[in-house]
Amino acid sequence: MTAETSTRFTLHRDAGARFGGFFRNAWSRRWVRMLAILAALPVILYGALWLLFARDLPSAESLLTYQPPLPTNVRDINGEPVQTFARERRVELSYDEFPQQLVDAFTSAEDKTFFSHGGIDYPGLVGAVGDYVSKVGSGARARGGSTITQQVAKNLLLGDEYSVTRKIKEAFLARRIESVLTKQQILELYLNQIFLGRNAYGVQAAARAYFDKDVTDLTLPESAYLAILPKAPSNYDPNRNAERATERRNWVLSEMERNGKISAAERDAAQREPLGTVQFARNTVRNFGGYYMEEVRRQLMERYGSETEKGPNGVYTGGLWVRTSLDVPKQKAAETALRDGLVRYDRGKGWRDPGLSVDIDKNWAAQLARAPIGTGYEDWRAAAVLDKSGGSATIGFADGSQASLPASAASMPKRGTATAAFNFLRPGMVIVVKKEGAGYTLRSIPEIRGGMVVEEVSTGRILAMHGGFDAKGDDFNRAVQAQRQPGSTFKPIVYSAALDNGMTPASIVVDGPFCVWQGAGLGQKCFRNFSGGNAGPQTMRWGIEQSRNLMTVRTANQTGMDKVTRLARILGVGEFPNYLSIALGAGDTTVLKMTNAFAILANNGKQVTPTVIDYVQDRNGKVILRADTRPCEGCNAPDWNGKPMPRPPLRTKQLMDAMTAYQMVHILEGVVQRGTAQVLRDLGRPLFGKTGTTSGPTNVWFIGGSPDIVSGIYMGFDHPRPMGGYAQGGTLAAPIFKQFAQVAFKDVPPVPFRAPAGIRMVRIDRRSGRKVFGEWPTDDPKAAVIWEAFKPESEPRRTLQRYGTGPQAVATTAAAPRAARRAAAPRPQAKAPSTSEFLSNQGGIY
Numbered sequence: 001m002t003a004e005t006s007t008r009f010t011l012h013r014d015a016g017a018r019f020g021g022f023f024r025n026a027w028s029r030r031w032v033r034m035l036a037i038l039a040a041l042p043v044i045l046y047g048a049l050w051l052l053f054a055r056d057l058p059s060a061e062s063l064l065t066y067q068p069p070l071p072t073n074v075r076d077i078n079g080e081p082v083q084t085f086a087r088e089r090r091v092e093l094s095y096d097e098f099p100q101q102l103v104d105a106f107t108s109a110e111d112k113t114f115f116s117h118g119g120i121d122y123p124g125l126v127g128a129v130g131d132y133v134s135k136v137g138s139g140a141r142a143r144g145g146s147t148i149t150q151q152v153a154k155n156l157l158l159g160d161e162y163s164v165t166r167k168i169k170e171a172f173l174a175r176r177i178e179s180v181l182t183k184q185q186i187l188e189l190y191l192n193q194i195f196l197g198r199n200a201y202g203v204q205a206a207a208r209a210y211f212d213k214d215v216t217d218l219t220l221p222e223s224a225y226l227a228i229l230p231k232a233p234s235n236y237d238p239n240r241n242a243e244r245a246t247e248r249r250n251w252v253l254s255e256m257e258r259n260g261k262i263s264a265a266e267r268d269a270a271q272r273e274p275l276g277t278v279q280f281a282r283n284t285v286r287n288f289g290g291y292y293m294e295e296v297r298r299q300l301m302e303r304y305g306s307e308t309e310k311g312p313n314g315v316y317t318g319g320l321w322v323r324t325s326l327d328v329p330k331q332k333a334a335e336t337a338l339r340d341g342l343v344r345y346d347r348g349k350g351w352r353d354p355g356l357s358v359d360i361d362k363n364w365a366a367q368l369a370r371a372p373i374g375t376g377y378e379d380w381r382a383a384a385v386l387d388k389s390g391g392s393a394t395i396g397f398a399d400g401s402q403a404s405l406p407a408s409a410a411s412m413p414k415r416g417t418a419t420a421a422f423n424f425l426r427p428g429m430v431i432v433v434k435k436e437g438a439g440y441t442l443r444s445i446p447e448i449r450g451g452m453v454v455e456e457v458s459t460g461r462i463l464a465m466h467g468g469f470d471a472k473g474d475d476f477n478r479a480v481q482a483q484r485q486p487g488s489t490f491k492p493i494v495y496s497a498a499l500d501n502g503m504t505p506a507s508i509v510v511d512g513p514f515c516v517w518q519g520a521g522l523g524q525k526c527f528r529n530f531s532g533g534n535a536g537p538q539t540m541r542w543g544i545e546q547s548r549n550l551m552t553v554r555t556a557n558q559t560g561m562d563k564v565t566r567l568a569r570i571l572g573v574g575e576f577p578n579y580l581s582i583a584l585g586a587g588d589t590t591v592l593k594m595t596n597a598f599a600i601l602a603n604n605g606k607q608v609t610p611t612v613i614d615y616v617q618d619r620n621g622k623v624i625l626r627a628d629t630r631p632c633e634g635c636n637a638p639d640w641n642g643k644p645m646p647r648p649p650l651r652t653k654q655l656m657d658a659m660t661a662y663q664m665v666h667i668l669e670g671v672v673q674r675g676t677a678q679v680l681r682d683l684g685r686p687l688f689g690k691t692g693t694t695s696g697p698t699n700v701w702f703i704g705g706s707p708d709i710v711s712g713i714y715m716g717f718d719h720p721r722p723m724g725g726y727a728q729g730g731t732l733a734a735p736i737f738k739q740f741a742q743v744a745f746k747d748v749p750p751v752p753f754r755a756p757a758g759i760r761m762v763r764i765d766r767r768s769g770r771k772v773f774g775e776w777p778t779d780d781p782k783a784a785v786i787w788e789a790f791k792p793e794s795e796p797r798r799t800l801q802r803y804g805t806g807p808q809a810v811a812t813t814a815a816a817p818r819a820a821r822r823a824a825a826p827r828p829q830a831k832a833p834s835t836s837e838f839l840s841n842q843g844g845i846y
Contacts, residue, residue: 068202069307071085072086083296088199089209090205099218108252117147149178197234206226211276242275291467294477326464333739335466341732342715357428374473422442462610488701493571505788527553527580544675546675547671607652607654611627669687677734684750699714700723711741762788763775766784
């Protein structure tokens with residue numbers, strides 16, 4: 001028999017209860033509970049900190065598209081940099097453009113484990129916490145202990161608040177940044193963003209500010225110096241704290257050696273080098289054209305805003321690239337000519353106190369540097385009177401240097417007195433002096449002001465603009481902002497309206513008394529010429545050349561003031577009421593508007609719009625504004641296709657009759673040849689223009705130019721008052737244009753004004769306006785016979801025939817008796833040249 005065996009089995013309802021029992025048994029032990037609580041505390045603390053501080057933090061992903069604030073860069077007509085608009089000087093570079101030596105210097109100084117940690121340097125954090133605890137209540141600021149990643153988080157996303165809360169947020173955000181960006185991207189943001197003093201943001205701007213070179217040209221000790229600046233640039237200023245800066249720089253070099261970035265020999269050689277910083281970096285951008293650039297800035301601000309209030313292309317943050325029509329040589333010539341004209345008028349009127357002062361006991365040099373006074377000329381300087389004793393005064397300049405001003409150099413009388421200006425100098429007074437030889441002489445800033453615009457006829461581009469003596473402390477741009485009466489420069493608009501309504505340049509207008517009844521309230525208004533007299537019947541041309549008021553108002557009355565003001569509105573001069581006084585320039589307008597109206601005349605009546613900006617590109621190179629929007633098919637072709645150069649189509653609107661415009665320009669050439677602007681005649685080139693003088697006289701004007709450029713000039717006081725009976729546009733404003741033209745037209749071949757199709761050039765007697773046969777115009781500007789421009793079928797029908805030349809010539813008409821003509825006829829002379837022979841000899845007429 002087989003022996004029986006028995007087996008015992010235990011059935012458990014829930015096998016997992018055994019594990020539960022195990023944990024229950026373990027939890028019943030005190031030491032297990034303590035370990036569990038200790039393990040859970042960090043998790044609970046992290047969760048609490050996250051809920052309190054990290055839940056609402058900005059997204060680290062925003063740094064992927066982060067664009068640092070960049071200045072606006074402005075270029076001239078040739079593409080050369082001339083100005084920047086910036087609150088933070090910064091040049092953005094990519095990581096690959098930073099030299100490795102510079103990267104090593106910053107990581108050694110700021111975060112030596114940057115390429116190995118995950119956003120937080122825990123040993124450094126513990127040290128920073130200990131330092132913070134030790135300084136609680138002392139008022140001292142603990143060391144930061146932040147990594148470069150944490151600094152990026154602080155600078156770009158959090159701000160610079162000094163608190164434990166900010167440090168906690170900074171740590172959370174640094175971890176997020178490390179998960180989103182590469183180390184190279186983080187370092188690129190850091191090196192482009194940090195403030196390093198001298199208004200330099202980023203290492204490239206700092207390299208230029210401190211060493212006047214690019215980062216790629218920095219030496220080892222120079223790179224080490226920049227690396228000490230992020231914490232507190234002012235503490236290591238090379239001028240005030242050179243010893244402290246050198247000590248800190250040498251520490252960075254030692255850290256670089258300790259981290260294996262340089263050898264001991266390199267470190268030793270670099271530590272022996274001086275700091276080598278420059279006090280003033282050369283301007284790579286010329287910061288040129290005060291009033292012109294201010295107008296550019298104003299237009300950009302209106303369109304894009306200063307920062308981001310109107311979009312991403314703010315003037316001070318958007319990194320715009322602006323191409324302007326500024327012609328630097330012409331701008332310099334315009335500035336000098338206008339300043340010289342203002343000084344010429346002011347000369348002899350005595351010294352004028354600028355009315356500014358500084359406290360000589362409190363950093364007077366810095367106060368002087370901020371003083372709102374512009375000296376205009378390079379050899380004029382603002383100075384502060386520091387002391388005055390005996391026969392000389394000690395003066396100081398903004399750079400801290402000092403000089404002596406003897407009484408003999410300030411002997412001009414103070415304005416309104418007969419006492420020498422030296423007697424009125426007091427310590428603290430701000431004055432202007434001019435460098436002469438080894439010393440200085442006192443100068444006076446003119447009280448008279450003015451504006452000048454130079455415009456390209458074919459495009460409307462403003463080549464130069466100046467709105468006063470100096471833009472520093474006087475930013476009111478009188479070229480575009482001052483509303484002034486244009487005086488006689490408005491007369492060409494009156495006569496252009498007359499030419500459109502049946503008159504010709506040879507039409508006879510009476511230069512005699514002219515009065516109009518203005519109603520019971522105003523009574524009768526009588527007009528007068530500037531000279532006070534009258535000359536009887538004269539041609540329209542003569543009336544314009546001599547700027548006769550009586551002929552102008554009579555012509556305006558005959559034509560209709562509604563037609564005159566309509567043409568003024570079409571030309572963009574302004575909206576004026578239909579009063580006869582408007583015909584003499586009594587309505588307010590600006591230099592820019594009047595200059596553009598004359599440019600339209602020179603452009604044969606075609607519309608031109610004045611612009612200072614050619615185009616604007618955003619920081620990525622995309623064109624976001626263009627003045628000339630015409631399409632140009634083939635202009636961007638990669639190579640020449642053998643065909644004529646492509647050109648954009650003409651879209652200009654014809655604002656006035658082309659023949660009328662040419663007739664007026666041709667008449668205004670006579671103003672230069674024999675009228676009120678004769679001072680320009682010896683420039684020896686085709687020029688047209690019109691002078692203007694308003695009642696008082698309170699304003700003087702000149703507007704005119706060549707077929708290529710037109711310039712407008714105004715002079716007067718900001719609060720209009722009489723300038724003196726001798727003040728006229730021909731004696732004050734026209735010479736300013738002449739000085740400018742001598743520079744602007746140098747080496748430029750003369751170009752005649754081009755007549756439009758249909759114009760008939762007819763020989764007439766200049767004074768009578770009658771048609772002439774048998775005699776030819778000469779180069780004499782006051783010749784009796786001239787060429788005059790007529791529209792078809794409008795030239796004079798009566799003829800004036802001259803036999804011979806000179807005082808013995810006899811004038812006859814078709815109505816004279818034949819016997820009288822035979823008796824007056826001289827002996828036969830050589831045959832006069834035919835018209836075709838004359839035109840061949842003269843090279844054609846226009």
